[in-house]
Amino acid sequence: MPEQNQRLLTIVCESMLESFLQEELPRLGASGYTVTDARGAGRHGRRGGAWTKESNIKFDIVCDAEVAQRVVEHINREYKQHYALVMYSTDATMHCV
Amino acid sequence: MPEQNQRLLTIVCESMLESFLQEELPRLGASGYTVTDARGAGRHGRRGGAWTKESNIKFDIVCDAEVAQRVVEHINREYKQHYALVMYSTDATMHCV
């Protein structure tokens, strides 16, 4: 069973960024991503999720370290300043057939 | 791009604990958290999520090891005994601008 050492990069952000990231992630080299609906709190206060305008989404992206780096830089440049958003990553093993 | 070594602490529990944890986490030192709706199974049997009384939530908290420790102890003391609940954590890198 071949395995690959990868990064699992998670981005939690305002849900309005979903369509933008959907377009941009593949262009940055991500082979796939998973999105879930979320709510939460952080520097921008409570985002309760009751209302589209204050709900979050969570992107999980398994990719190699280089792509992860590229995605982080892209998002820091384009969105981090003005949008509610955090990014974190962990080591992960991708299990392939 | 500055990075911070942190813990990613995940708490899966009965959804009725959401409002309690929302209040308590910031007091324990967490700078933020993300919540998603979940269902599952464990020692307390199947919690199918169809019905508020048997649905779960998942808290993801990125914080330093000390805060993680404090949260784990608080939850073990206050809730673990009587509520459906698991906690696990991994190393994580927080990507900041």
Next chain:
Amino acid sequence: MPEQNQRLLTIVCESMLESFLQEELPRLGASGYTVTDARGAGRHGRRGGAWTKESNIKFDIVCDAEVAQRVVEHINREYKQHYALVMYSTDATMHCV
């Protein structure tokens, strides 16, 4: 506070596999699992989640390395070939009382 070194195995797949995995995971030795609704993209294209037929689910399973291995092999054998599906895992600490 006793802690256990475990694996956190995540499976993202077509939502129709939920009932199958629900039955099979305990038989493979998992003591519990958490499910969330998801959408995403990968080798099988966009799965937008708007419609049952193209929505995903995400299983999170905290278990020891051996069970993780068994689950991965089972899924590779039974489902990986024909279903939209990815699996990845990370090291995790389970916090018990």
Next chain:
Amino acid sequence: MSLEPVVLFFVLGLAAGLLRSDLKIPGSIYDALSIYLLLAIGLKGGVKLAEQATPGMLLDGVLIIGAAILIPLVAFPILRYLGKLKRADAASIAAHYGSVSVVTFSIGVAFLAQAAQEYEGYLIVFLVLLEVPALVIGVMLARYGAGKVRWGRMLHEVFFGKSIFLLLGGLIIGYVAGPEGIQPLDKVFFDLFKGALAIFLLEMGLVAAGRLADLRAHGLFLIGFGIVMPVVSASLGTVMGWALDLSVGGTMLLAALYASASYIAAPAAMRIAVPEANPGLSIGAALGVTFPFNILIGIPLYYWMAQTIHQTGA
């Protein structure tokens, strides 16, 4: 005295659950339907109250609440000593049975409509009033003086939890706006009520099917309790209704109120105030046994009881 057709939807949901159909009502639809039902019942009660309120009702109200307090006080020793349940479990189940079920009440109302029977509309108010004392008694039975209780959190949950809040909110809006004020909302809140109840019952059937598994683990005692207890409570309600000079319909509704067990407000409150009680037991009995019993057998039975006492008494 035939079966209300909406009850068939409960049976369909139960069948789906037991036959492991993949039918699932999304959680958000369940929430929306329960918000709708609570508001609609509250509005109806408020409108009735605006039409019927008299000072004499106050005394009736005190008596109805006073008698209702007997229910958890009778249930607790049975559960604790006959059923050998832990103190916390016995207290929590007693609280569930002292409290009331909005859906059982609604099916009672539907039954009366089909039987073309009048009833005292202001009884809806007791959906609100009977909740609180039972829950407080349940907590006191669990603690018996000792042990810390999160009273603040629990009472906040009871009064501002969605079920009491929406019932009360609907009552007030209905009372303030009155029949003509509410009339433009009738198309949604009254005309659609029965259909919405049918779909909600489908979901209740699905949930009840899941609860039966919990019960299987805990033996026959709880099943017996879940059938006998409502009949005992209903008898008390029947006598009270007759003594207070309610109509046959009103007597039956009061019996159904007493007989019903809460599975919305009570579980939430008990989970906060008595977390060591196993919710599988209380919800299992209330939803897996008593609710189906009440809507399938109980309501026609209580109707017969109400008719009988009024004929015999007269």
Next chain:
Amino acid sequence: MSLEPVVLFFVLGLAAGLLRSDLKIPGSIYDALSIYLLLAIGLKGGVKLAEQATPGMLLDGVLIIGAAILIPLVAFPILRYLGKLKRADAASIAAHYGSVSVVTFSIGVAFLAQAAQEYEGYLIVFLVLLEVPALVIGVMLARYGAGKVRWGRMLHEVFFGKSIFLLLGGLIIGYVAGPEGIQPLDKVFFDLFKGALAIFLLEMGLVAAGRLADLRAHGLFLIGFGIVMPVVSASLGTVMGWALDLSVGGTMLLAALYASASYIAAPAAMRIAVPEANPGLSIGAALGVTFPFNILIGIPLYYWMAQTIHQTGA
């Protein structure tokens, strides 16, 4: 023979999808609407059955099912040899086209109501009866004797999957309760039907727009198949309807049933029993081509066919 207004909602949804509007119908609303539509149709059918059932229908039923079995048997070789599709894909698509679409049928009923045409209400029963044989044939065509089939899982999915289960449940409730029993539910299950169908079609348009992309990748053959096949099936249905002495409305509905392709029950069953088939192809053709064709062009066309055969035959 003008366009049914509800069809415009499908066009609106299609436009939203193709123009990349951010309009999204939440998944739980889609689920709720489909539960509602299935129950409502089942109830309607059950009520009609209670009124119209005769023993003669049994023979008709056997003949209608027998003829319907021809559809996947004709579709398979076309897909396999003309379309050069893999065996599994050809079999799966054949199963989709042998099966039926509840929404297409509903739009046919709406069309007849607008045209003030009567029809045999019990035809709704075939929404249930035509599903199973086509799916079983599809699986057999895919396996051809060889290869393991998860028959148990698949048949469980077919019979207890939500679409058949709710249709059948609705049929039984409608039949048991009868017209007067169901009457208090009319306000929800009958009066709101058309509006709910409109909103469902909006969502179907959104989903169909996404499916078109799948199709683009697989060339013109499937698009042609998705248009010609329903016309062929409808012709068979028209002849059958006329031969069985159905009314003009009933003939048209039978044609629409035969012509329609499933996109709820069939995809779920095929995904389990023939997982190596690409669902993009079958759902793409059924939902991206045949469904729009049927509701925009097919239904008026089949109506004309039904009228013509009845005039010519008479």
Next chain:
Amino acid sequence: MSLEPVVLFFVLGLAAGLLRSDLKIPGSIYDALSIYLLLAIGLKGGVKLAEQATPGMLLDGVLIIGAAILIPLVAFPILRYLGKLKRADAASIAAHYGSVSVVTFSIGVAFLAQAAQEYEGYLIVFLVLLEVPALVIGVMLARYGAGKVRWGRMLHEVFFGKSIFLLLGGLIIGYVAGPEGIQPLDKVFFDLFKGALAIFLLEMGLVAAGRLADLRAHGLFLIGFGIVMPVVSASLGTVMGWALDLSVGGTMLLAALYASASYIAAPAAMRIAVPEANPGLSIGAALGVTFPFNILIGIPLYYWMAQTIHQTGA
């Protein structure tokens, strides 16, 4: 000139939010209700347009839009120089107030129905037409020539965002199908409107309660602005309505349109085009102050203004 009962649902939601009730309307139900309301209003407008459209309206339309453009141009300097807000914030808030609120408009319509007042139905068209210019002006004020603007993304969001898209889609379907074509959909899209609005207002109250916290942080200026600005805009609308010879009802609706501030389309568009503006300020003022002010006090006030100008002017 008494309170519309639906407004009580807003107050109930507000109370739930402020008293920290656990009442929550699921996000998917909020989405479904807003899709329903937008479609229903669009359909109504389309039907009215089919009945009333005349070429003379075109000139009226141009004048109404021209005058509306004054609103953000007046609001901006007040916010920037009197309120000392950052340029981006001032511009974004100005855009919100130049734009319109569908729900405020709907409550105006309900108010007129209760008062048995006629109005020009085609005014619904301005729910679509007044949105775009205000947003474009807002972006230009924020950028003032400098700085890159994602015009493409923003305009796509405005035109294909769900609010404009559904309003416009409903308008077109209503216009094409006409009163008789839409009639089978009346039961859902017209009869249920008021009840759906009530439940939506319950949710709006909950959301508005959350927004008040945002405002508390930013002082009294915005609260004052949120009350004075709509009265100023409404005065302009009243004069315009009278000058264009609208009925009393139509004049009041135009005043309410001008007075209302957007909290659906504008926030989405501003978040894309002017991301450095703090959405807490604009949504806080629009939803936390102006919306409640308009539906509780504004609409009766604007009605009185419309009556007065018509009596005085005549």
